[in-house]
Amino acid sequence: MATDQTRTAILNAAEQLYAERGFSDVTLRDIVAAASVNLAAVNYHFGSKDELIAELFVTRSIATNRERLKELKAAEDAGTGRASIEAVLRALVGPTLRGCLGPDRQRATAARFMIRASIEAVPPIRKIRNREISHLRRFAAAMQRSLPDVAEVDIYWGLHFALAMAHQTIRDGERLDKLSGGLCDLDDVDGVIARVVTVATLALTTRRTGASAAAQRA
Amino acid sequence: MATDQTRTAILNAAEQLYAERGFSDVTLRDIVAAASVNLAAVNYHFGSKDELIAELFVTRSIATNRERLKELKAAEDAGTGRASIEAVLRALVGPTLRGCLGPDRQRATAARFMIRASIEAVPPIRKIRNREISHLRRFAAAMQRSLPDVAEVDIYWGLHFALAMAHQTIRDGERLDKLSGGLCDLDDVDGVIARVVTVATLALTTRRTGASAAAQRA
DNA sequence: GATAGTTTCATACAACTGTTTGAATTGCAA
DNA sequence: TTGCAATTCAAACAGTTGTATGAAACTATC
Numbered sequence: 001m002a003t004d005q006t007r008t009a010i011l012n013a014a015e016q017l018y019a020e021r022g023f024s025d026v027t028l029r030d031i032v033a034a035a036s037v038n039l040a041a042v043n044y045h046f047g048s049k050d051e052l053i054a055e056l057f058v059t060r061s062i063a064t065n066r067e068r069l070k071e072l073k074a075a076e077d078a079g080t081g082r083a084s085i086e087a088v089l090r091a092l093v094g095p096t097l098r099g100c101l102g103p104d105r106q107r108a109t110a111a112r113f114m115i116r117a118s119i120e121a122v123p124p125i126r127k128i129r130n131r132e133i134s135h136l137r138r139f140a141a142a143m144q145r146s147l148p149d150v151a152e153v154d155i156y157w158g159l160h161f162a163l164a165m166a167h168q169t170i171r172d173g174e175r176l177d178k179l180s181g182g183l184c185d186l187d188d189v190d191g192v193i194a195r196v197v198t199v200a201t202l203a204l205t206t207r208r209t210g211a212s213a214a215a216q217r218a
Numbered sequence: 219m220a221t222d223q224t225r226t227a228i229l230n231a232a233e234q235l236y237a238e239r240g241f242s243d244v245t246l247r248d249i250v251a252a253a254s255v256n257l258a259a260v261n262y263h264f265g266s267k268d269e270l271i272a273e274l275f276v277t278r279s280i281a282t283n284r285e286r287l288k289e290l291k292a293a294e295d296a297g298t299g300r301a302s303i304e305a306v307l308r309a310l311v312g313p314t315l316r317g318c319l320g321p322d323r324q325r326a327t328a329a330r331f332m333i334r335a336s337i338e339a340v341p342p343i344r345k346i347r348n349r350e351i352s353h354l355r356r357f358a359a360a361m362q363r364s365l366p367d368v369a370e371v372d373i374y375w376g377l378h379f380a381l382a383m384a385h386q387t388i389r390d391g392e393r394l395d396k397l398s399g400g401l402c403d404l405d406d407v408d409g410v411i412a413r414v415v416t417v418a419t420l421a422l423t424t425r426r427t428g429a430s431a432a433a434q435r436a
Numbered sequence: 437g438a439t440a441g442t443t444t445c446a447t448a449c450a451a452c453t454g455t456t457t458g459a460a461t462t463g464c465a466a
Numbered sequence: 467t468t469g470c471a472a473t474t475c476a477a478a479c480a481g482t483t484g485t486a487t488g489a490a491a492c493t494a495t496c
Contacts, residue, residue, distance in 0.1 A: 006443080022338075024242030028484065038445050043485060045443095118390075119337055120240075133396050140397065156398035161417055164386030165379050172336075178351050179358065180374035199379055202424055203417040224473080246454065256475050261455060263473095 007045050009035040015056055019112035023053065023120050050124040057117050057125050060110050065135050067095040072142055085146040085204060089197045092139050092159070093166035097196070100170040101189045115170050143204070150204055162200035169196070225263045227253040233274055237330035241271065241338050268342040275335050275343050278328050283353050285313040290360055303364040303422060307415045310357050310377070311384035315414070318388040319407045333388050361422070368422055380418035387414070 013035035017026045028049055032039050046052040071091035075083035083091075099111025117125050136159065143155050150158075169176070173186045186192060231253035235244045246267055250257050264270040289309035293301035301309075317329025335343050354377065361373050368376075387394070391404045404410060 024338075027482080029482090038443095039484095040445070040447095040486080041443085049484060120242075130396075133393065136397055153398065153401045156394060156402050157413060159397070160387070160394045160402070161383050164383045168382030168385060169378070175351065176374060176378045179354055179377070180371065183371045184374050184378070195375060199417065199421040202420040206420055206424075245452080247452090256473095257454095258456080258475070259473085267454060 006035075006037050006041050009037055010042060010045065010052070011056060014052060015060075015113050016109050018053075018056070018116055019109050022116055023122050050122075053122060054124040054128060056113065057128055060114050060117075061128065061132070063110070064095060064099075064114060068092060068135075069138070071095065072139070076142065082145055083142065085143060085201055086197050088139065088142045088146055089162050089200050090193060093162055093196050093200075094193055097166050097170065097193050098189055101173070101186055101192060112170070115167065118167070119171065147204055154204065158200055158204040161203055162196060165196045165199060224253075224255050224259050227255055228260060228263065228270070229274060232270060233278075233331050234327050236271070236274070236334055237327050240334055241340050268340075271340060272342040272346065274331065275346055278332050278335075279346065279350070281328070282313060282317075282332060286310060286353075287356070289313065290357070294360065300363050301360065303361060303419055304415050306357065306360045306364055307380050307418050308411060311380055311414050311418075312411055315384050315388065315411050316407055319391070319404055319410060330388070333385070336385070337389065365422060372422060376418055376422040379421055380414060383414045383417060 010031060014026075014031045017030055017034060028042050029039060032042060042049065042052060046055060068091055071094060072083070072088060075087035075091055096111055096114065099107045100115065102108065118129075121129070140155055140159055143159060144150070144152065147155070169186070169192060176184050177186060228249060232244075232249045235248055235252060246260050247257060250260060260267065260270060264273065286309055289312060290301070290306060293305035293309055314329055314332065317325045318333065320326065336347075339347070358373055358377055361377060362368070362370065365373070387404070387410060394402050395404060
């Protein structure tokens with residue numbers, strides 16, 4: 001078995017193709033061709049196509065969550081044990097945004113695969129995905145610790161909106177690029193992260209008092 | 219031909235199934251079964267599956283855009299010809315959010331179909347979708363008129379984030395519901411719209427001065 | 437170097453896909 | 467009614483999908 005050459009070749013090829021073209025457009029024959037292995041190898045090593053996808057998703061899911069939590073811990077341990085809301089939000093959206101928009105090709109593939117997974121939600125993934133809820137709950141708790149005076153419901157909305165902005169920027173950055181005529185620089189990853197974090201922070205920290213924003217113009 | 223019974227039956231069934239289960243999971247046989255028509259009817263009336271999807275998408279796309287522009291015009295004509303940024307944003311995200319989250323079943327199907335279309339981006343749709351850019355440009359222009367002092371790049375980011383929040387709320391409202399334990403009320407459509415509009419307005423009108431939000435806590 | 441276990445391979449399979457065909461049926465005008 | 471076009475229908479088509487098979491090639495142990 002050496003180093004599971006065939007197994008890892010399949011995993012890498014599958015991840016890349018799925019990230020690029022989505023689950024429904026990629027066949028096992030596409031994967032084995034890209035991996036230069038025999039067709040039967042997939043079923044031999046993984047049992048079925050669904051189990052291959054599931055393994056891919058579980059692996060990447062764990063990696064992403066670990067990365068997020070590492071950043072969260074770092075932010076919380078640094079100070080008094082309570083992190084700033086910006087730091088919590090950065091830990092939440094940073095890893096994925098850096099992964100997808102950053103220059104690291106391997107990282108980009110992995111991150112884009114996860115985006116695909118969250119979009120297409122094929123059956124093998126749908127089951128596993130429920131675990132994400134409990135993972136996000138830890139971030140909701142951290143956010144509540146950062147902002148003890150904010151209502152719980154607003155914490156959830158803020159978390160939701162932060163993920164929405166990060167997510168959509170990755171998924172449909174091309175449209176933003178076209179729309180703005182290249183004015184919005186998606187290659188400036190830190191700038192994008194800062195924008196998302198800033199807006200989400202505003203959403204969480206500014207009191208909603210009806211026509212709150214009208215007075216702030218200019 | 220009477221009233222094109224078969225044609226419309228196919229269109230309705232297809233739209234509903236696509237909205238529910240996505241494009242890749244729905245076959246022509248599923249559609250004709252739901253519409254109670256013969257399999258060959260699809261190719262007879264539409265030419266191909268792709269042309270069916272394209273017709274569906276074009277129809278709905280035009281309807282959505284018209285609805286948005288109607289709201290925009292109404293908001294702009296009401297006052298001095300310049301609308302408030304909130305009104306512009308409401309015209310942008312309102313129709314889709316009301317469509318997907320509201321109680322009107324038929325509307326919900328149509329709106330959810332459009333969400334599917336923007337997510338899965340099958341080939342027949344991808345081409346047509348470029349027109350959406352020019353449609354969004356009109357909203358960017360209206361936003362710029364409402365906020366003449368805001369930099370153009372920030373207008374685009376604000377537009378992008380507004381759509382992102384609306385979009386994700388529709389697509390993944392279930393997760394927010396689970397995460398918040400039902401605390402976030404997605405049935406309160408006007409409340410959801412107000413949240414999205416408020417946050418997007420904050421993003422557009424608040425000066426980003428580094429640690430802008432830290433001082434606003436509590 | 438023979439043997440047992442693992443891995444690869446070409447090939448076949450059954451199921452499903454969108455599409456086509458040509459005959460039946462329908463609806464309507466002359 | 468007759469004739470003609472539009473529509474419906476059952477059946478079959480060719481292509482693709484994920485999966486299974488059994489023989490071949492390999493690997494390591496004795």
